[in-house]
Amino acid sequence: MNGEFSSLVPFFGFFAILLFVIGLYCVVMSRNFIRVLIGLEILTKGVTLLIIAAGYLTGKVALAQTLAITLIVLEVVVVAVAAGIVIAVYRRNNSLDVTQLRKLKG
Amino acid sequence: MTINLIIMLFMVAAALWAVLARTLLKGSIALAIASAALALLIFRMNGPLAAVFELSVCAGLITVIFISTISLVQPFTPQEVAARYAARFKRFWPLLVLLAVVTVICLKCWTFPACGQALPESADVMALTRDLLWKARQMDLFGQVVMLLAGVFGVVILFKEENPS
Amino acid sequence: MKEAMNLPNQLILLPLLAVVVVNLPLGLRWAAMLGGVFFSIYQMWTMVFLPPLETGFFDLQIDGLSRVLLLSIGLVAFVSILAARGTIRDKRERFYFYNLVLLAMVGMNGLVMVRDLFSLYVFIEITSVASFILIALRRELDGLEGAFKYLIMSAVATAMMLSAVALLLLATGETSFAKVAEQMRLGGSGLPVLAAGLFVAGLLIKAGSVPFHGWLPDAYMAAPNAASILLGGIVTKTTGVYALIRLMQDGMFGTGMSPVLLLAGAVSIVAGALAALGQRDFKRMLAYSSISQVGYIVLSLGTGTALGVVGAVFHLFNHAVFKSLLFVNATAVEDRAGTRDMNQLGGLAARMPVTGFASVVALLSTAGVPPLAGFWSKLVIIVALYKSGHPVYAAVAVLASLLTLAYFLSMQRRVFFGKLREGLEGVKEAGWYVLVPTLALTLITMGVGVLIPWMFGSFVLPMEKF
Missing domain, CATH: 1.20.5 (Single alpha-helices involved in coiled-coils or other helix-helix interfaces)
Structure with a gap:
């Protein structure tokens, strides 16, 4: 590991950590289903950044790029299914308040 | 590298806005902006294909999914929005403190190069x-x-x- | 061309083909169930009789561990498809159910055969998404809530695992199991340790281990009955526990994670059993019991020894059998008596003798009463713990078996024994679609226990060579 390499790791890592903190906080504290999904998206942004940075720093951009493409495709499917669940919840319940659901059970 | 730094700062700011935004619509638009910033960053890091995917799928398609979901569910009245925004801010100001703490810890433990050098393409x-x-x-x-x-x-x-x- | 259709490729391509064919406008929708049944029987048959160790198209491999998992997947999918035929009344819903089970099978079969960290993630995602939809299938509020909770927890776990993959990419420049493990052996400190921690935490969330178990009871309880069988029997075990076993076996993380696994396992065993004691809902109780039993598997892995891994895999197989059997029983009870509330049931053994008997067999196996299957796997786990110098954890494992027996006997007494409750006089034994899997699983539970020498020779011990 040369000096330049090790000094670049924190540079990307720091911003990925910031994105993780924002995303996780949003997932945990939000009361609206859609806002929870926004939090998840921010988490995934952090992951994408980390993967691309890892490829960039080890000189394996092509590999990181292929991984990122797959990640993005899978991510959109998960979001679509989640959106379907959110809409179905709304049709049943006429509310998107997470706490209203969680009150039902301990 | 300085430009990358600016883009990343911009991305984090957009993500923060997505979390704190007054309405869900604004939140999802902020998310799209964060995605676009990430796409730009990926492009600058020698990943044009992944950048295109990030831009078209994440900033495009996912935003479309979010906005159509939001439009399918009933919007809040302005009074509700204001009330919820106040409640949100109460729950979310610790996030800002948390981010500040994380930043301080990271700066203390790591030494940042003012201007790193990119690896050769x-x-x-x-x-x-x-x-x-x-x-x-x-x-x-x-x-x-x-x-x-x-x-x-x-x-x-x-x-x-x-x-x- | 012959090579292109060898066994590993068949196992991921055939179910996909079945899904595509029944969905084409050829009027073949009726064939979905047959496809599922035939394919799962085929999968079980090949796993029992064909030699393992084949390498497929895209570097897919079947070794001893994959073989046991593939067998369990085929078995549970078979049971769940038949149970769906017997209990889901709506034709459309049933059709979707078969398709989703087949897709989940593609995911699970792929994930136990791949040899690459990132591909592992891809197949875990496929399995998870199929499971979310299965849970939400009826689109009732409970199911939607369970699915959403599962989705959120699963996505957070995914983010952790992918960050770990990125860190490993950074540290080693590779993502395939063999190459990462090789690099890890050369120098494992700093980044790799952080990566290992993140990965294990993500997998523990997916496996529903305490303290990350919050989503699991809701998801299991709210899912349609036939889907609960699939989820409780195999899905969380392949997406969470299998990956842990594989990574331990390949020496990806060294022994650094052992204390964490031991603690998480022991806490899961006790907390899950205690929570199960206080439940009224049949399926919710089974969900907590699952948490407890997964604890045994994690605990066994925590020893980090070859015997521990063997115990974990053996218990995983047994768990797939007896937990699916219990979920099938819960399905039969709810289908006939109309409720899962154990306080409103009673004396059903008189009306449903086969289900009542199967339930006794399954609960004794779960609690580890000899000579049933569960006894042997728990024995291996306890010996492994003792031998690796963890007598305290071994004692916890033994004592928790008593707790297991306690909550299951309480269930048996409230649901099946005693006087028949008023209003349940008209209850009949479950239909054939539910009885066939019940009988098959009962026979396997008893058979594995009796035929243990053969089982050990042909399934359990081959795993030890690594």
Whole structure:
């Protein structure tokens, strides 16, 4: 590991950590289903950044790029299914308040 | 590298805005902006293909999904929005403190180069990516196909209108 | 061309083909169930009789560990498809159910055969998405809530695992199991340790281990009955526990994670059993019991020894059998008596003798009463713990078996024994679609226990060679 390499790791890592903190906080504290999904998206942004940075720093951009493409495709499917669940919840319940659901059970 | 730093700062700011925004619509637009910033960053880091995907799928398609979901559910009245915004801010100001703490810890533990040097560009990233994607990582492509099929089932089952029974 | 259709490729391509064919406008929708049944029987048959160790198209491999998992997947999918035929009344819903089970099978079969960290993630995602939709299939509020909770927890776990993959990419420049493990052996400190921690935490969330178990009871309880069988029997075990076993076996993380696994396992065993004691809902109780039993598997892995891994895999197989059997029983009870509330049931053994008997067999196996299957796997786990110098954890494992027996006997007494409750006089034994899997699983539970020498020779011990 040369000096330049090790000094670049924190540079990307720091911003990925910031994105993780924002995303996780949003997932945990939000009361609206859609806002929870926004939090998840921010988490995934952090992951994408980390993967691309890892490829960039080890000189394996092509590999990181292929991984990122797959990640993005899978991510959109998960979001679509989640959106379907959110809409179905709304049709049943006429509310998107997470706490209203969680009150039902301990 | 300074430009990368600015882009990343911009991205974090956009993500923060997405979390704190007054309405969900603004939140999802902020998310799209964060995605676009990430796409720009990926492009600058020698990943043009992934950048295109990030831009079209994440900043485009996912935003469309979010906005159509938001438009399918009933909007709040302005009074509700104001009340919820106040409540949100009460719950979310610790996030700002948390971010500040994380920043301080990171700055203390790590030394940041004011202006790092990018690694030399590898010879032909495009050709290499193509080979990797279609030859070495066929399994992932296969997985993508199955995943899309599962997604189709999800959309067909979950988006279906309720029977009036 | 012959090579292109060898066993590993068949196992991921055939179910996909079945899904595609029945969905084409050829009027073949009726064939979905047959396809599922035939394919799962085929999968079980090949796993029992064909030699393992084949390498497929995209570097897919079947070794001893994959073989046991593939067998369990085929078995549970078979049971769940038949149970769906017997209990889901709506034709459309049933059709979707078969398709989703087949897609989940593609995901699970792929994930136990791949040899690459990132491909592992891809197949875990496929399995998870199919499971979300299965849970939400009826689009009732409970199911939607369970699915959403599962989705959120699963996505957070995914983010952790992918960050770990990125860190490993950074540290080693590779993502395939063999190459990462090789690099890890050369120098494992700093980044790799952080990566290992993140990966294990993500997998523990997916496996529903305490303290990350919050989503699991809701998801299991709210899912349609036939889907609960699939989820409780195999899905969380392949997406969470299998990956842990594989990574331990390949020496990806060294022994650094052992204390964490031991603690998480022991806490899961006790907390899950205690929570199960206080439940009224049949399926919710089974969900907590699952948490407790997964604890045994994690605990066994925590020893980090070859015997520990063997115990974990053996218990995983047994758990797939007896937990699916219990979920099938819960399905039969709810289908016939109309409720899962154990306080409103009673004396059903008189009306449903086969289900009542199967339930006794399953609960004794779960609690580890000899000579049933569960006894042997728990014995291996306890010996492994003792031998690796963890007598305290071994004692916890033994004592928790008593707790297991306690909550299951309480269930048996409230649901099946005693006087028949008023209003349940008209209850009949479950239909054939539910009885066939019940009988098959009962026979396997008893058979594995009796035929243990053969089982050890042909399934359990081959795993030890690594």
